[in-house]
Amino acid sequence: MEIFGVSLPAMLSQLLLGLVNGSFYAILSLGLAVIFGLLNVINFAHGALFMLGAVLTWMAMNYLGISYWWMLVLAPVTVGLFGIVIERTLLRWIYKLDHLYGLLLTLGLTLLIEGVLRSIYGVSGLGYDTPELLEGATNLGFMMLPNYRVWVVVASITVCLLTWFVIEKTRLGAYLRAGTENPRLVEAFGINVPLMVTLTYGFGVALAAFAGVLAAPVMQVTPLMGQNLIIVVFAVVVIGGMGSILGSILTGLGLGIVEGFTKVFYPEASSTVVFVIMVIVLLTRPAGLFGKEK
Amino acid sequence: MNYKKIGYGLLLLALLAAPFAGAYPVFVMKLMCFALFASAFNLLLGYTGLLSFGHAAFLGGAAYVAGHAIKVWQLTPEVGLLLGTLGAAALGWVFGVLAIRRQGIYFAMITLALAQMVFFICLQAPLTGGEDGLQGVPRGKLFGLLDLRDDLTMYYVTLAIVVAAFLLIVRIIHSPFGQVLKAIKENEPRSISLGYDTNRFKLLAFVLSAALAGLAGSLKTLVLGFATLSDVHWTASGQVILMTLVGGLGTLSGPLLGSALVVLLENKIGEMGAWLARLSGIEWFSSLGESVTLVTGLIFVLCVLAFRRGIMGEIIARLERKP
Numbered sequence: 135m136e137i138f139g140v141s142l143p144a145m146l147s148q149l150l151l152g153l154v155n156g157s158f159y160a161i162l163s164l165g166l167a168v169i170f171g172l173l174n175v176i177n178f179a180h181g182a183l184f185m186l187g188a189v190l191t192w193m194a195m196n197y198l199g200i201s202y203w204w205m206l207v208l209a210p211v212t213v214g215l216f217g218i219v220i221e222r223t224l225l226r227w228i229y230k231l232d233h234l235y236g237l238l239l240t241l242g243l244t245l246l247i248e249g250v251l252r253s254i255y256g257v258s259g260l261g262y263d264t265p266e267l268l269e270g271a272t273n274l275g276f277m278m279l280p281n282y283r284v285w286v287v288v289a290s291i292t293v294c295l296l297t298w299f300v301i302e303k304t305r306l307g308a309y310l311r312a313g314t315e316n317p318r319l320v321e322a323f324g325i326n327v328p329l330m331v332t333l334t335y336g337f338g339v340a341l342a343a344f345a346g347v348l349a350a351p352v353m354q355v356t357p358l359m360g361q362n363l364i365i366v367v368f369a370v371v372v373i374g375g376m377g378s379i380l381g382s383i384l385t386g387l388g389l390g391i392v393e394g395f396t397k398v399f400y401p402e403a404s405s406t407v408v409f410v411i412m413v414i415v416l417l418t419r420p421a422g423l424f425g426k427e428k
Numbered sequence: 429m430n431y432k433k434i435g436y437g438l439l440l441l442a443l444l445a446a447p448f449a450g451a452y453p454v455f456v457m458k459l460m461c462f463a464l465f466a467s468a469f470n471l472l473l474g475y476t477g478l479l480s481f482g483h484a485a486f487l488g489g490a491a492y493v494a495g496h497a498i499k500v501w502q503l504t505p506e507v508g509l510l511l512g513t514l515g516a517a518a519l520g521w522v523f524g525v526l527a528i529r530r531q532g533i534y535f536a537m538i539t540l541a542l543a544q545m546v547f548f549i550c551l552q553a554p555l556t557g558g559e560d561g562l563q564g565v566p567r568g569k570l571f572g573l574l575d576l577r578d579d580l581t582m583y584y585v586t587l588a589i590v591v592a593a594f595l596l597i598v599r600i601i602h603s604p605f606g607q608v609l610k611a612i613k614e615n616e617p618r619s620i621s622l623g624y625d626t627n628r629f630k631l632l633a634f635v636l637s638a639a640l641a642g643l644a645g646s647l648k649t650l651v652l653g654f655a656t657l658s659d660v661h662w663t664a665s666g667q668v669i670l671m672t673l674v675g676g677l678g679t680l681s682g683p684l685l686g687s688a689l690v691v692l693l694e695n696k697i698g699e700m701g702a703w704l705a706r707l708s709g710i711e712w713f714s715s716l717g718e719s720v721t722l723v724t725g726l727i728f729v730l731c732v733l734a735f736r737r738g739i740m741g742e743i744i745a746r747l748e749r750k751p
Contacts, residue, residue, distance in 0.1 A: 176533050227733055233533040234479045235732050238673065241666060242728025249722025253715060362544075365662065369541040372534060402552055409545035413526060416538065420529040 143277035148394045154283050154352060156390015157290030158184075160383045161345040162367045164294055165338035167376040168301070171314040172334045175225060175236030181364025182244040183213050183339045187346025188355045189251060192260050202265040202347070209347045214340030221335040244360075251357035259354030286348045293344060294383045301379055310334065369412045375425015385423060431747060435681065443587055453583040454651065455695075460590045461648040462691050466671040466683030467597050468640030473669070474678030475601055476633045477613030479536045481665050482523060482543030483641050488660030489546055490516040490642030495562040495655040496555055505568045505576060509589075509646045516642020517635050519546070524634035528627050540662060547660045561656035565649055582651060589647060593640055598680060600636065609633050641668075663721075670724060673731050676738030685740055694720055 162180055169177050187209045194200035194208065220243065228235045264282045271278040301307035312320045313327055321327045346360075353359055367386075374385030389408050397404040415423060443460075447453045465487055472478050494512030497503045503511070527538040550556045557563070567576035576582045600606050611619045612626050619626050649655045658664065667690060675686025693700075701716025716723070731738070737745060 170533075176537065224729065224733065231736075234473075234536065235736070237479070237481075237533060237536055238669065239729060239732040241669075242725045242732060245666070245721045245725025245728060247725075249719050249725050253719045253722060361662075365540055365544045368537040369544075372530070372537050372541065405548045405552075406545050409541050409548075412538070412541055416526050416529050 145395075145398050146277050147280075148398045149391060150279070150283050150287070150394075152390045152392070152394015152397070153287045153387065154390070155393060156387040157287050158345050158349060158363065158386075159367055159370045159390055160294050160386030161290055161341050162363070163370045163374065163382045163386050164297060164379065165341040166367065166371055167379065167382045168297075168310075169335055169338040170376050172310065172317075172331055173221075173225065173236070174229065174233060175240065176233070176368075177335075177338065178237055178240035178364065179220075179243040179247065180240075180339065180342050180367070181360030182247040183217065183360070184342040184346040184349070184363065185251075185357060185360035186213055186216070186247060187343030188262075188350040188353070188359060189255070189260075189346075189357065190343070191347045191350045192262050192355045195262065202351075206344070206347050210340035210343040213343035213346075214336040217339035218332055218336040220339075221332045225335065244364075248357050248361070255357055257356055257358055259356050262350040262355050264351040282351060286352065289348060290345070291383075291387075293341070297341070298379045298383065366408050369408050373408075373412050373415045373422060375422025377422075378424040381424025432681075439684070440591070447580055447583055453579045457583055457586045457651045458648065459688055459691055460586055461644045461651065462668075462671065462687040463684045464590045464593050464647070465641050465644035466668055466675070466687040467594055467680075468637045468644060469668045470672045470677065470679075470683040471597055471600065471640070472633055472637040473672060474682075475606065475613065476609045476630060478630060478634065479669075480523075480527075480539045480634070480637070481536045481662070481669070482539030482541075482546075483638075483668050484660050484662060484664035485523070485543035485546040486516040486520055486638040486641040487645035487648075487664060487668075488550065488655070488657070489519050490645035491649040491655035491659050492550060492556050492562060493642075494646035495565045495649045498568065498650070499562065499565045500555075504572065505570050505650055509643065509650065512646025512649070513639050513643045516645065517639035520635045520638020520642075521631070523638065524631045528630050528634070540665065543660070543665060544662060547657070547662065550657060550660045556655075556657075559657065561654055562649075563654050565653045565655070567650055567653070576650070586647060586651060589643070593643055594684075597640065601680070605629070605632075667724075670728055670731075672738075673736075674727065674738055676741030676744070677736075679738070679740045679744060682738050682740035686738065689739075690724075693723065697723060 162184060166177055166180055169175060169180075190209045190212060191202065191205040194205050195202070200208070224239060224243070225236070228239055268282040268285050271280045272284075273279075301310055309320065309325055309330065313325075313330055317327050349359070370386055370389055371382070373389065374381050376382070389411065392411065393404055393407055396407040403410070419425075443456070446456050465483070469480070469483050472480055490512035493515035494508040497511045498505060498508035523539055523542050526542065527535050530538060551558060567582060569575050570585060574581050574585065576585065601609075608619065608624055608629050611622075611624070612629060616626055645655075645659060648659070668687075671686035671690045672683050673686070674682075674689055675684065676682025697720055698717025701713045704716070705711060705713035735742070
């Protein structure tokens, strides 16, 4: 079976690859949106912390023999704690300043983290094997479905939906949303807003690290793997707007799929298609698809 | 006031005399190109309050345009510089129109994303030579008279162009237009209520800044004879932010000093590391040359946390407090 001269299995496998990338976009843009909502900081370091998640996974396997499954929990916890330290010692001082200092500080952190790991591992890729349980592919009759990729998509969407549920449907989430709207008023009600801010940052970067662990077997693990990704995620955030959690998830997944299709029909444009869509969205809906200007 | 005049006078004298005092002309020319780049960037961030994270596209884009015009179309250097500058201005117009539709932090993200798009286009387009870049761009003769192949001639031409562009920036800042830009930076809603079409002013400032960054990029191609991907990469945008921040946002002299410091740091960090290793006996320092990003990252963090006025900003604030 062929569609526009491309065989269906080839197209479906690119689609799945697109969904894998889209899952990373979704998790990362979700974290950026949650952090920006409460801290008013665009976390440029998100890409570096995503990378840290992947590198930690590789280190744990190679030096300590800790398996992938343990790292799925341990890496986000470690990076989350690291994020809490960053928030307590550095970010805390710049909340009252212009937005741009938050971006510059986290840019500096990015260069710092990447610089340290580069001086240890260089820039070449560190290989990471797919965990045994998820090796191989399932034969669907018309195509081979690589198990690991399916796992990445399922795990990411589950985590995204859990986050959505916590923020939109629980009491804790209600505090968080209220804090986004008016932190002073929430504090007046006796809620510890600074603690909430710290935990939010920790949680946001833990999400990034979780995506990093998922990415370790499918992407080359290198100290620079987060760089290009974070810029694409910025474009995703501009397209979706940071107003809505579900919006971030849908935009991320959708753009991953679009990117996958572009790889089939016009591979040269696959690295720029997200930016082109950003331009179109800016021209037609300047506030973003799900956005409200803040 | 007199401090400033004396300072600029000394700087100009030093630059005029530099080739005879043993400075390597090509290196000083590179410094001047980056000083112009940072000054152009500062016009936007320091005086209009717009953080562009995409200025690499103008520097690198113009470098490719000028290089292509001179090497492939065999045009004269002055036409090459002009085309590079105009190309950057046109690109700046496109970036500006798109990015000004959103406020604040989105502005930075949009310019960064657009610049990344330009990077990928430069990576793939056949005209730019991909990973190799555009090599062997001849300097030729300026106006058919001045032979630029001579480093000394090239040096003084570069100095003249950079000084002229710097004076233009000074003129822009002190013009009524520049005052409106400052008003927009301080309080945009109030500027709107005073009847200024702030988006038009922002766009014009953006185009001017892009064009001057493009001039710096074209000049750099002419001086060094090549244009490479590293000029369009987002790290060049980060670098120019660092130069301006270290030197002093919104001061005229800050970007000059900041760019010199950052370029010197990147060139000499290996030697500095070796020196530190000998001094402290810690072996790790000798590998500092490979960790430029680590050091720049550290400077970024320190600047934002403790040193937001930058070096010249601090000095000016001290001088003004004294009397």
